[in-house]
Amino acid sequence: MFPMFFVGKKPRLQNAHYLHRQHCEILPDAHARIPIESGKIEHAIEEAEKHFNIVKVCTLCMPPKKTTSQLREAAL
Numbered sequence: 001m002f003p004m005f006f007v008g009k010k011p012r013l014q015n016a017h018y019l020h021r022q023h024c025e026i027l028p029d030a031h032a033r034i035p036i037e038s039g040k041i042e043h044a045i046e047e048a049e050k051h052f053n054i055v056k057v058c059t060l061c062m063p064p065k066k067t068t069s070q071l072r073e074a075a076l
């Protein structure tokens, strides 16, 4: 079974709809979200974009991945 993502129906900042993971602290209520079953975040974003024009990823439940150079800087 794939992990579930949820996209909020209510637009937030700059009309963006936020994509969350199931365990997110600020996950919208059941009536205010659309479930998206997907194994990959990239695919979940594509699916969410079929519902809404502007989709952003919630940084609370999906912090941006660090690039290799950022990791190298952090290690210095």
Ligand SMILES: [Zn+2]
Pocket (backbone or CB within 6 Å): 019, 020, 021, 024, 025, 026, 027, 058, 059, 060, 061, 062
């Ligand atoms: Zn979230």
